[in-house]
Amino acid sequence: QVQLQESGPGLVKPSETLSLTCTVSGGSISNYFWSWIRQSPGKGLEWVAYLYYTGSTNYNPSLKSRATISIDTSKNQFSLKVKSVTAADTAVYFCARRDYSRYYFDSWGQGTLVTVSS
C-alpha cells in the first residue's frame, strides 16, 4: 500500500519561501497525479496544486503564481515551493495522490504544519 510522507521546515519567516517535499513509498510515483492540499488552523481544506509524473502542472489561482510544484522521479519525491509567504500561508500541508482519469484523492500523507512567523 502506498504511503506518503511530508517533510520540510516547520517555521518560515514572512516574505521568504516555503519548501516542502513528499516522499512516496510502497509504490511508483509514475502514472499518477500528485497534489498538495493545505488546511489553515481550525479551517477547511484548500487544494494548492497538482502535477503529473510527466511534469504537467496546475495551480489554484488563489495563490497568484506564488507556488511551484515539481517532481523527482528518481527519488520518488515531489515538492512544493511557495514564495513571498505571509501569515495566511500558515497551515498543515498534505500531499495526496490521484489516479489517472479519477477526480478524487485516494491516499494522503499525515500532513506537516508550517507556521509563517518572524
Next chain:
Amino acid sequence: QSALTQPASVSGSPGQSITISCTGTSSDVAAYNYVSWYQQLPGQAPKLMVYEVNNRPSGVSHRFSASKSGNTASLTISGLQAEDEADYYCSSYTNSIWVFGGGTKLTVL
C-alpha cells in the same frame, strides 16, 4: 470563505441517521459527477469515504451513502456509531481545480 457550503455542525444519537449537505454552484457540483467526501479524525489526514457522487471505496462501511441533486450534494450516515464522530469535508472538481467545503463537525451524542 470556502467554495462549497456545508453546515458547521450536525449531531445525532447512536443508531440514528444524519445527513450533511454540500452546496456549490452550476460550475462545480452541478456540472460534474466528481463530488467526493472525506472523513477527518482529530490530528489525522482526511480519508476518502465517497467518490464520484455515490461510490464507496473498498473498506468503507455501507452505512455511508451519498447523492447529488442539482448544485447540492449530500452525505448520509445511518446507524450512527461513536467512531463516526469526526469532521467531514465535501469536494468537487471544477475546471481543472478542486474546491472543498468548509467542513462539518459530526458529534455523536
